[in-house]
Amino acid sequence: MRPKRRLLVMMFMALAALPAVRSHAGAVEGTVWMSRDAQAAAARPTPGSRQVRAQRGVTDAVVWIEKIPEAAELKLSRPGRRWFWQRAKSELVPTVLQTDQKFLPRVLAVPAGGRIEIRNADRVYHSTFSVSAAKRFDLGIHAPGRRDTVGFPQGGVINLHSALYPEMLGFVVVTPNHAFSRPDSLGRFSLPKLPPGRYTVRAWHPQRGELEREVEVTRKGNTSVSLRF
Amino acid sequence: MHQSLRWRILFLTALAPLLLGAAALFTVHRDVAQHVDDSSLHENLDHSVAVFEGMLATRSRALLGGARVVAQDPRFSSLLMLGVSQRDRRFTNSVKVTAHDFNAITETDLFEVLDRQGRVLASTGEDHSSALARDALVRQALAGQVAQGVLIEDRAHYQVVATPVRGDGRVVGVLLLGATIGPRLASELRNQMRCEVTFLNGARTTGTTLSDSVDRRALATQLAELHLGPNTAIHRLGILRVGTGSREFLTLVRRIPGTPRNGTQFYVLQRSFDPEVSFANAMRRDLLAIAAVALILALVGGWLLSSQILGPIHRLVRGAREMQAGNYDHPLDVHRRDELGYLAKQFSDMRQREQAYVGSLEQATRLKSEFIHIASHELRTPISVIHGCLDLLSNPKAGALTPQQHKLLDAMRDHLGRLTRVAESATQIAELKSERIALDIQPQPLGAVIRAALGLARAAGAGRAVRIESELDDDKRQIAVDASRMSQAIMHLVGNGVRFTPDGGCVRVRAGVAGDTLRIAVIDEGDGIPAEQLAALRSHGNATQDSQHHRSASGLEHGSHGLGLGLPLARGIVEAHGGELQIVSVLGKGSVFTILLPLEAQERAAA
Numbered sequence: 001m002r003p004k005r006r007l008l009v010m011m012f013m014a015l016a017a018l019p020a021v022r023s024h025a026g027a028v029e030g031t032v033w034m035s036r037d038a039q040a041a042a043a044r045p046t047p048g049s050r051q052v053r054a055q056r057g058v059t060d061a062v063v064w065i066e067k068i069p070e071a072a073e074l075k076l077s078r079p080g081r082r083w084f085w086q087r088a089k090s091e092l093v094p095t096v097l098q099t100d101q102k103f104l105p106r107v108l109a110v111p112a113g114g115r116i117e118i119r120n121a122d123r124v125y126h127s128t129f130s131v132s133a134a135k136r137f138d139l140g141i142h143a144p145g146r147r148d149t150v151g152f153p154q155g156g157v158i159n160l161h162s163a164l165y166p167e168m169l170g171f172v173v174v175t176p177n178h179a180f181s182r183p184d185s186l187g188r189f190s191l192p193k194l195p196p197g198r199y200t201v202r203a204w205h206p207q208r209g210e211l212e213r214e215v216e217v218t219r220k221g222n223t224s225v226s227l228r229f
Numbered sequence: 230m231h232q233s234l235r236w237r238i239l240f241l242t243a244l245a246p247l248l249l250g251a252a253a254l255f256t257v258h259r260d261v262a263q264h265v266d267d268s269s270l271h272e273n274l275d276h277s278v279a280v281f282e283g284m285l286a287t288r289s290r291a292l293l294g295g296a297r298v299v300a301q302d303p304r305f306s307s308l309l310m311l312g313v314s315q316r317d318r319r320f321t322n323s324v325k326v327t328a329h330d331f332n333a334i335t336e337t338d339l340f341e342v343l344d345r346q347g348r349v350l351a352s353t354g355e356d357h358s359s360a361l362a363r364d365a366l367v368r369q370a371l372a373g374q375v376a377q378g379v380l381i382e383d384r385a386h387y388q389v390v391a392t393p394v395r396g397d398g399r400v401v402g403v404l405l406l407g408a409t410i411g412p413r414l415a416s417e418l419r420n421q422m423r424c425e426v427t428f429l430n431g432a433r434t435t436g437t438t439l440s441d442s443v444d445r446r447a448l449a450t451q452l453a454e455l456h457l458g459p460n461t462a463i464h465r466l467g468i469l470r471v472g473t474g475s476r477e478f479l480t481l482v483r484r485i486p487g488t489p490r491n492g493t494q495f496y497v498l499q500r501s502f503d504p505e506v507s508f509a510n511a512m513r514r515d516l517l518a519i520a521a522v523a524l525i526l527a528l529v530g531g532w533l534l535s536s537q538i539l540g541p542i543h544r545l546v547r548g549a550r551e552m553q554a555g556n557y558d559h560p561l562d563v564h565r566r567d568e569l570g571y572l573a574k575q576f577s578d579m580r581q582r583e584q585a586y587v588g589s590l591e592q593a594t595r596l597k598s599e600f601i602h603i604a605s606h607e608l609r610t611p612i613s614v615i616h617g618c619l620d621l622l623s624n625p626k627a628g629a630l631t632p633q634q635h636k637l638l639d640a641m642r643d644h645l646g647r648l649t650r651v652a653e654s655a656t657q658i659a660e661l662k663s664e665r666i667a668l669d670i671q672p673q674p675l676g677a678v679i680r681a682a683l684g685l686a687r688a689a690g691a692g693r694a695v696r697i698e699s700e701l702d703d704d705k706r707q708i709a710v711d712a713s714r715m716s717q718a719i720m721h722l723v724g725n726g727v728r729f730t731p732d733g734g735c736v737r738v739r740a741g742v743a744g745d746t747l748r749i750a751v752i753d754e755g756d757g758i759p760a761e762q763l764a765a766l767r768s769h770g771n772a773t774q775d776s777q778h779h780r781s782a783s784g785l786e787h788g789s790h791g792l793g794l795g796l797p798l799a800r801g802i803v804e805a806h807g808g809e810l811q812i813v814s815v816l817g818k819g820s821v822f823t824i825l826l827p828l829e830a831q832e833r834a835a836a
């Protein structure tokens with residue numbers, strides 16, 4: 001009986017520990033402000049569409065945490081795969097469409113090591129290339145309907161250009177980890193929950209560039225941060 | 230033979246090319262002179278200014294076009310769009326390689342890529358601009374405007390275009406393209422406009438096509454005198470003349486377009502007179518060569534033409550001379566079908582007719598002489614019979630005659646004597662005419678011959694109160710003549726003189742040697758001979774049939790009705806001696822008959 005009891009105790013303790021891990025984590029939330037005006041508009045009693053107008057283009061921004069603990073990263077990289085009996089979800093590869101001589105979406109965020117698919121959904125030929133330090137590639141001229149998958153092993157911002165259409169421009173923001181978020185049209189974003197500690201929040205916008213903030217994640221409650229370009 | 234016809238033909242054929250050549254030379258000279266006239270060169274310079282500024286504008290457009298194409302090319306702009314974090318260590322090199330590739334297309338002297346802070350990322354042209362010079366242009370471009378202008382460096386000017394490079398709606402960098410305004414542009418302009426071009430930055434020459442240092446120095450001196458500076462009113466300078474004696478240039482100074490109005494960047498256009506002058510010289514030389522060739526051809530043609538014409542004419546002339554000398558059969562050798570051939574044929578026919586006519590005349594003359602000879606000879610026999618009968622009748626043995634009969638017999642004897650002389654004269658003339666006379670030429674003293682003649686004449690002129698005098702230079706001089714016949718000739722001339730000289734007059738015989746000619750002149754004091762008779766006398770020597778001028782017919786034995794055979798007889802004798810009879814007469818004063826005998830012939834005969 002003794003070994004049985006010992007095993008039961010250990011299982012119990014492990015089950016008790018699980019909620020404990022989940023419980024002492026806080027999320028980083030906040031808003032990306034495109035301008036002082038946007039901040040002012042939000043402060044008004046009824047922000048509504050006024051704020052949306054003032055925040056135009058904010059959805060192109062990407063917000064991520066500079067560095068997170070490996071355990072947290074491991075956890076975030078396998079969302080939902082908690083138990084061995086649960087089937088792993090098929091990996092969804094984010095796609096950049098080329099349509100109407102534009103990259104859609106204009107800004108795509110992927111964690112380092114991730115892949116994206118570049119699909120020519122247009123009726124014309126395209127030729128995508130990048131000269132950014134994080135990833136240099138040239139897909140050459142590709143016909144309508146063709147799909148290419150490009151992997152991004154290291155973080156950084158990659159400019160997507162078309163050798164055929166100078167005005168075509170897209171961005172792939174490769175974040176160092178899975179703790180990244182995209183703001184909504186009001187500029188609000190919410191990063192995954194992280195263990196307590198000091199973190200660096202970075203935000204990047206194609207026109208406005210990059211900025212960073214230090215945040216303190218506490219054991220209880222969410223941390224709010226305001227990022228203004 | 231006269232040659233004037235040939236020269237006339239040559240002159241006329243050569244005249245046309247000579248005149249044409251002269252006219253062409255004159256025309257070319259005038260046209261070139263008009264072209265060289267200042268105004269046209271001024272226009273030319275103005276035109277060169279327009280061409281130069283047009284070239285600059287074209288280059289500027291080309292630069293702008295090139296810059297736009299490059300700036301819009303994604304492969305170029307994508308590099309500039311990289312933020313600092315997106316660049317790696319290869320970035321600068323990539324920019325350089327890309328810039329180099331694009332510069333190979335634009336082929337501009339300046340090709341500089343600047344980032345959004347105005348820092349040079351790559352400069353791949355042959356030249357590089359200085360930060361100070363390009364600053365204003367780059368700032369303008371970074372502000373989003375295309376900046377065009379002239380970049381002024383110490384030693385060069387550049388036409389530049391600074392184009393903003395845009396990415397995602399922002400200016401991400403600047404592309405600076407520039408073309409040198411220097412020697413290459415100058416030589417290009419010179420090739421187009423035949424114009425010397427010099428670029429100046431203040432007093433410094435940044436490019437010139439003047440190859441001769443003398444010309445460069447002359448230009449520098451002239452420009453130094455002008456004191457070109459920021460405030461120089463360039464357009465008031467007008468067109469200058471810069472020259473070094475041998476070469477002179479029309480010179481125009483202007484500011485380089487695109488430089489500030491108060492700048493000191495100038496270009497100088499110079500137009501020399503040399504091309505026009507050398508063109509005129511070349512034309513003149515060619516025309517002279519052509520004219521010379523044309524002249525030679527014309528002269529050769531004229532010579533051939535004149536030979537064609539003159540050859541037959543010369544042969545005809547020779548034929549005519551031969552005909553004159555009595556040769557009617559000289560070959561003419563003109564076998565042509567043209568006018569000259571016709572003329573030769575006519576001449577030949579005429580010559581034959583002439584020959585026939587002259588032959589018939591000679592025949593007639595011979596017959597006449599024969600007739601006279603025979604007749605006169607035949608007269609002698611009855612004359613001598615009558616003579617004998619008269620002698621018999623006057624002989625007292627034949628019977629006494631009454632004084633009346635004696636008188637009649639004397640008259641008969643007189644007339645018989647005259648008849649005898651006429652017959653003798655006629656015989657002699659006939660002999661002379663038929664050249665059957667035989668001269669008995671012996672050396673004789675001149676005086677003896679003259680005296681014999683005067684004796685005969687005095688005898689003939691007995692009864693006339695006319696003196697006969699003689700003046701001899703050299704009495705003893707030996708002359709080779711048939712003495713009796715020469716005496717007879719002189720006697721006839723003296724008798725003639727006596728006959729025409731009124732009583733109380735004088736007939737002189739003057740003989741002497743003048744040069745190589747023996748002259749025997751018979752001078753009378755008669756009334757002279759009228760002109761028409763003189764001409765007749767000179768031509769054929771016939772005696773005048775008119776004796777009305779005889780003042781006294783009784784002095785001559787046959788009264789006033791002479792047959793006048795004396796003069797032709799005298800002429801015949803003189804000519805038989807190889808001499809000549811000259812007759813000079815002044816109406817109312819008298820006549821001179823001169824026998825001229827060549828002494829050479831005399832001496833030859835004497836030898």
